[in-house]
Amino acid sequence: AQSVTQLGSHVSVSEGALVLLRCNYSSSVPPYLFWYVQYPNQGLQLLLKYTSAATLVKGINGFEAEFKKSETSFHLTKPSAHMSDAAEYFCAVRLHNYGQNFVFGPGTRLSVLP
Amino acid sequence: NAGVTQTPKFQVLKTGQSMTLQCAQDMNHNSMYWYRQDPGMGLRLIYYSASEGTTDKGEVPNGYNVSRLNKREFSLRLESAAPSQTSVYFCASSRMNTEAFFGQGTRLTVV
Numbered sequence: 001a002q003s004v005t006q007l008g009s010h011v012s013v014s015e016g017a018l019v020l021l022r023c024n025y026s027s028s029v030p031p032y033l034f035w036y037v038q039y040p041n042q043g044l045q046l047l048l049k050y051t052s053a054a055t056l057v058k059g060i061n062g063f064e065a066e067f068k069k070s071e072t073s074f075h076l077t078k079p080s081a082h083m084s085d086a087a088e089y090f091c092a093v094r095l096h097n098y099g100q101n102f103v104f105g106p107g108t109r110l111s112v113l114p
Numbered sequence: 115n116a117g118v119t120q121t122p123k124f125q126v127l128k129t130g131q132s133m134t135l136q137c138a139q140d141m142n143h144n145s146m147y148w149y150r151q152d153p154g155m156g157l158r159l160i161y162y163s164a165s166e167g168t169t170d171k172g173e174v175p176n177g178y179n180v181s182r183l184n185k186r187e188f189s190l191r192l193e194s195a196a197p198s199q200t201s202v203y204f205c206a207s208s209r210m211n212t213e214a215f216f217g218q219g220t221r222l223t224v225v
Contacts, residue, residue: 004156009154032211032212034213034214036216041219042218042219043118043204043216043217043218043219044157044204044206044214044216045216046213046215049212049213051211051212090156090157092214094211094213100145100164100208100210100211101147101159101162101172102147102157102159102206102208102214103159104149104156104157104158105156106154106155106156107154107156
C-alpha cells in the first residue's frame with residue numbers, strides 16, 4: 001500500500017529562520033505530489049504541487065518543494081519563517097489508478113516563535 | 115465561485131442516531147471524496163466517487179454509506195452513530211491528475 005511519512009509531528013522555528021518540513025513517500029512510480037496547509041478550524045488549502053514537470057516547485061506564501069526521485073522525497077522549505085506560517089502542513093500523493101485517490105501524511109504542526 | 119460546500123459545520127449526535135452530511139461542488143469535477151481527520155492520523159479516506167454513478171470504499175468505510183446524487187453532490191450517511199465516529203469530516207473534489215479542493219469541514223461529536 002502507498003504511504004506518506006512526515007518526519008516530526010511538531011516543528012518549531014524562530015521567526016526569520018529556515019523552515020524545512022520533510023515528506024517521503026513509497027511508490028514504484030513517481031506519483032503526483034502535493035503540500036497542503038491547514039489553519040485552525042479551516043479546510044485544507046493547496047500550497048504547491050508536483051505533476052511531473054519541473055522538480056523544483058514554487059508555491060504560495062514563499063514556499064517551495066523539491067521532488068527527488070532517488071530519495072522518494074518532497075520536502076517543503078521556506079527561507080524565512082513568518083508568524084503567519086504557523087499551521088499544520090500535510091504532504092499528499094495522488095495515485096495512478098482508477099480512483100486516483102489521495103494518500104495523506106499524518107501532518108506536521110509548525111510553530112513560529114517570536 | 116463557492117468551490118466545495120459542506121453542511122452542517124457542526125453537529126452533536128447521541129449514540130445510535132443517524133445523520134447525513136451534505137457536500138456540493140460547483141467546479142464540474144468528476145471525482146469526489148469523503149475524509150475524516152483525527153489528531154495525529156492525517157486524513158483517512160472513507161469513500162470516494164471517481165465519477166457520477168460510481169462509489170467505492172476507502173480506507174475506513176465501516177459505519178458509513180454514501181450517495182453520489184449527481185455530478186455536483188456527494189453525501190455521507192451515518193446510520194447509527196458511535197463515539198468512535200467523533201471526528202472532523204472533509205469533503206473534497208478534483209479533476210484527473212491534479213489537486214483536490216476541500217470544503218471547510220464538519221465537526222461531529224457523538225456522545
